Amino acid sequence: MIEWSESQQSIRQMVRDFVEKEIVPGLDEIEYNxxxxxxxxxxxxxxFGMDELARQNFDKQIARxxxxxxxxxxxxxxxxxxxxxxxxxRAAMTLIPIIELSRHAQGLVTAMGVSMGLTGGAIMSKGTIxxxxxxxxxxxxxxxxxxxxxxxxxxxxxxxGQMKTLARRDGEGGYIINGNKTWITNGPFADxxxxxxxxxxxxxxxxxxxxVSFILDSGMPGLEQSKPFKKMGxxxxxxxxxxxxxxxxxxERLLGGSEAGYGRSGAKSxxxxxxAGVAAMALGMVERALELSVGYANERVQFGRAIGDNQLxxxxxxxxxxxxxxxxxxxxxxxxxxxxxxxxxxxxxxxxKLYAAQTAMxxxxxxVQVHGGYGYMRESRVEQLMRDAKILxxxxxxxxxxxxxxxxxxRQRAGT
Amino acid sequence: xxxMVSVKRVVDYNVRIQVKPDGxxxxxxxxxxxxxxxxxxxxxxxxxxxxxxNAEEIIAVTIGEQKAQEQLRTALAMGADRAIHVExxxxxxxxxxxxxxxxxxxxxxxxxxxxxxxxxxxxxxQTGQMLAALWDRPQATxxxxxxxxxxxxxxxxxxxxxxxxxxxxxxAVVTTDLRLNEPxxxxxPDIMKAKKKPIDTTSLADLGVEAAPGLKVTNTAPPxxxxxxxxVESVDELVSELKNRGLI
Ligand SMILES: Cc1cc2nc3c(=O)[nH]c(=O)nc-3n(C[C@H](O)[C@H](O)[C@H](O)COP(=O)(O)OP(=O)(O)OC[C@H]3O[C@@H](n4cnc5c(N)ncnc54)[C@H](O)[C@@H]3O)c2cc1C
Numbered sequence: 001m002i003e004w005s006e007s008q009q010s011i012r013q014m015v016r017d018f019v020e021k022e023i024v025p026g027l028d029e030i031e032y033n034x035x036x037x038x039x040x041x042x043x044x045x046x047x048f049g050m051d052e053l054a055r056q057n058f059d060k061q062i063a064r065x066x067x068x069x070x071x072x073x074x075x076x077x078x079x080x081x082x083x084x085x086x087x088x089x090r091a092a093m094t095l096i097p098i099i100e101l102s103r104h105a106q107g108l109v110t111a112m113g114v115s116m117g118l119t120g121g122a123i124m125s126k127g128t129i130x131x132x133x134x135x136x137x138x139x140x141x142x143x144x145x146x147x148x149x150x151x152x153x154x155x156x157x158x159x160x161g162q163m164k165t166l167a168r169r170d171g172e173g174g175y176i177i178n179g180n181k182t183w184i185t186n187g188p189f190a191d192x193x194x195x196x197x198x199x200x201x202x203x204x205x206x207x208x209x210x211x212v213s214f215i216l217d218s219g220m221p222g223l224e225q226s227k228p229f230k231k232m233g234x235x236x237x238x239x240x241x242x243x244x245x246x247x248x249x250x251x252e253r254l255l256g257g258s259e260a261g262y263g264r265s266g267a268k269s270x271x272x273x274x275x276a277g278v279a280a281m282a283l284g285m286v287e288r289a290l291e292l293s294v295g296y297a298n299e300r301v302q303f304g305r306a307i308g309d310n311q312l313x314x315x316x317x318x319x320x321x322x323x324x325x326x327x328x329x330x331x332x333x334x335x336x337x338x339x340x341x342x343x344x345x346x347x348x349x350x351x352x353k354l355y356a357a358q359t360a361m362x363x364x365x366x367x368v369q370v371h372g373g374y375g376y377m378r379e380s381r382v383e384q385l386m387r388d389a390k391i392l393x394x395x396x397x398x399x400x401x402x403x404x405x406x407x408x409x410x411r412q413r414a415g416t
Numbered sequence: 417x418x419x420m421v422s423v424k425r426v427v428d429y430n431v432r433i434q435v436k437p438d439g440x441x442x443x444x445x446x447x448x449x450x451x452x453x454x455x456x457x458x459x460x461x462x463x464x465x466x467x468x469x470n471a472e473e474i475i476a477v478t479i480g481e482q483k484a485q486e487q488l489r490t491a492l493a494m495g496a497d498r499a500i501h502v503e504x505x506x507x508x509x510x511x512x513x514x515x516x517x518x519x520x521x522x523x524x525x526x527x528x529x530x531x532x533x534x535x536x537x538x539x540x541x542q543t544g545q546m547l548a549a550l551w552d553r554p555q556a557t558x559x560x561x562x563x564x565x566x567x568x569x570x571x572x573x574x575x576x577x578x579x580x581x582x583x584x585x586x587x588a589v590v591t592t593d594l595r596l597n598e599p600x601x602x603x604x605p606d607i608m609k610a611k612k613k614p615i616d617t618t619s620l621a622d623l624g625v626e627a628a629p630g631l632k633v634t635n636t637a638p639p640x641x642x643x644x645x646x647x648v649e650s651v652d653e654l655v656s657e658l659k660n661r662g663l664i
Pocket of ligand 1 (some may be wrong): 395
């Protein structure tokens, strides 16, 4: 794939029209004044039938799960082996709205992606059939809002090592959970929460505790959801804390139906998905930053000529274009990978995320520079791109953690 | 009743048009193409007529190169039931298009043929009228409102003097103006489904249509670049400037 197909281009145009007509006019209310993003996202999802697509895929998956359960087919996912391309088309249709939304408000993508992709995705990949039917479908259509909670005040990059949220068996098949989680996307408004914690067992040392995960509902006794934090950027993605005090979860809430259902490896595969999405977000942001910068470079006159006539400004524009092309190629590569029914390795996904996050930040910062004082003003929109870009280097694993993951993989493959 | 809607592949309205250096036309290589916006309005109107229970089938037609099937796919994704592609590699002139549509109308017997009032590539605005003449049926051009009433249609037209409402017997030709409706967003699942809907391919020869070589494009040139303006201080100065330039 070297270019969007004609039909993908027309989808992009359509989504762009929708975003500009329906979302941008009310965006500041969501970005800065605390209006939750979910209603407008739902409107977009319904307008383009993304809910219908999710339902179709859901039904297929459930039918397959039942066949596996009945022993009719093997466990292997049938995902487009041999490359029928449908997986690629699906990936493109998921990425296009991400790119288009990120041009104006990356936060909307974060809120949507955490709910549909991470939370819904975690349940779809590891949940039991009952759990999928009870919780996942509503998340995949955004009828309900989801949160995926691993980070804690003292457990960030070292999430598994430092985790203090604990579940204890209640002796009747259920669990009592205590602890708190922070910086949780959608935390303040989530209806459904995938909570990753540790199992507190007698005779097991803290460092040996197993990772277990639960599906919780808003309003359960002992579960408190904070108000949204004030943040540097992505105001359209509400972020908050979760407090758990003796929350009682029955066995039906144990993700995957057993204590081994969704542990470290489950959480890691969720990270991977997240990382691919970051490249698409970065692409949308870089495209917009570049467009705005080229426009301003042509328009703004100083010393009797357009600022774009200066080589120092030209260099910035050229670097932005290089970044745009690279990011677009990464997105195309991801689509091709899906089209062939293959999975990216963790290292590859990490490399993509690292490059995308750093590049988005660099480009957005330079876009502000090209705009000078105007770039520092909210009206210019490039200052928002810069604030929104910073989060890409922090969540879903910091830049430093991506470096570690890439290097570890390289060294392992070299056999050291 | 069947509805027939013609859709044309044109350079997207967002694209900055560039004229080929040799003046033989405009650059289309690597340029985003899409459905003529007025045809999108015609498609939308057909869908509304069908959704109101006044038509059973919508047939989308395009005349053009192989790639014009993309626009048929869009029409099918919007909701057309089937599509006909009249494959022609040369540029199509309005009279040829009208002859093709006449041949298809004879074959399909639609109750209404809907067309955009013009295509935004060469802005000719003649096909609908020519079709009505060849087909010997009433025409309601520049429609901004279409109401069906049994075997008649009441159509409000946007004319230079304002709005004019006429009644036409069906079958009739309707060409659509900008304010008729706002075309819907296409749903992603419908784009997938459209890939499975049938497209019949045919040719001028199959339809027994002769291309009309009446018009020849001799040269294509960009409009002259706009000159910078001048600020004047007073009405007097304005009047004398205009006089100086021989404009009044
Ligand atoms: C807006 C927002 C939304 C979020 N959404 C969610 C969510 O939905 N769910 C969720 O669970 N979490 C979420 N998080 C949390 C996020 O995943 C963490 O912030 C992130 O993992 C980093 O952890 P930390 O903040 O504790 O940083 P720390 O781990 O304390 O890191 C601080 C700095 O030290 C560096 N560092 C740490 N260890 C090393 C090392 N070994 N080598 C080199 N450098 C190191 C880091 O890279 C970083 O630069 C969100 C955070 C934000 C800001």
